[in-house]
Amino acid sequence: MPFILIALLAVVLILGPQLWIRWVFFRYGHDLPGIPGTGGQLAEHLIERFALNGVTVEETDPNRDHFDPNDGCVRLSPKNYRGKSLTAVAVAAHEVGHAIQWHRKETVFQLRTRYIPVAIKLQRLGLLLLSLSPVLGIVTRNPAGIALPVAGGLLAALCGAATYLVVLPEEWDASFNKAMPILIEGEYISAEQEGATRRILRAAALTYAAAALASMLQVWRWLPLILRRM
Numbered sequence: 001m002p003f004i005l006i007a008l009l010a011v012v013l014i015l016g017p018q019l020w021i022r023w024v025f026f027r028y029g030h031d032l033p034g035i036p037g038t039g040g041q042l043a044e045h046l047i048e049r050f051a052l053n054g055v056t057v058e059e060t061d062p063n064r065d066h067f068d069p070n071d072g073c074v075r076l077s078p079k080n081y082r083g084k085s086l087t088a089v090a091v092a093a094h095e096v097g098h099a100i101q102w103h104r105k106e107t108v109f110q111l112r113t114r115y116i117p118v119a120i121k122l123q124r125l126g127l128l129l130l131s132l133s134p135v136l137g138i139v140t141r142n143p144a145g146i147a148l149p150v151a152g153g154l155l156a157a158l159c160g161a162a163t164y165l166v167v168l169p170e171e172w173d174a175s176f177n178k179a180m181p182i183l184i185e186g187e188y189i190s191a192e193q194e195g196a197t198r199r200i201l202r203a204a205a206l207t208y209a210a211a212a213l214a215s216m217l218q219v220w221r222w223l224p225l226i227l228r229r230m
Helices: 002-027 039-049 078-082 086-103 107-140 143-165 168-185 191-205 207-229
Strands: 056-059 066-068 073-076
Touching: 002 086, 002 191, 002 207, 039 056, 039 073, 039 078, 039 086, 056 078, 066 086, 073 078, 073 086, 078 086, 086 107, 086 168, 086 191, 107 143, 107 168, 143 207, 168 191, 168 207, 191 207
Parallel strands: 056 073
Antiparallel strands: 066 073
């Protein structure tokens, strides 16, 4: 029973941030009559306003809002690209904030290009080691054949998740040093909407961290199978 409670608590702590982010986006995701343009139109306007030459805007898959530095493209999910909601406006400004970081070659943007590929490789290594551990246990007929890959897999997966946390300063900068001042000073939002916009931008800034936590469930998924074979 205590193990079940601990497992449930772990799931809540791991999935909680991601569920909160989705709830915030949903809460402020309805179109408002006072917002004159869509998120896509705002992104295009800001790109022109800040002379981000070569940066483009396009629609992408749901929940896949991001700035792609390889193509120099702000990509917005359908609801944010076409919508006239606070979420659409705030997320568009956040992603343009990344485009500004990239265009200006700001040091904070280097965090993403330097550490996210490392995080992806470590997480893949961790899952590979975990998936191979039952096979190694059978081949070696020794508990160490499972224990060592499990330990290595867990360490790699944890390091991968932790690496995502390194990019938090970049995300925070895009939200609160770029997007929020732009939206307030340009009067793209009203004074009454500032509190809600801050919540949306906070959620946008924590998206990578929440995804890193959620990825840890892939590690926990393997543990029952591995423990049964030990």
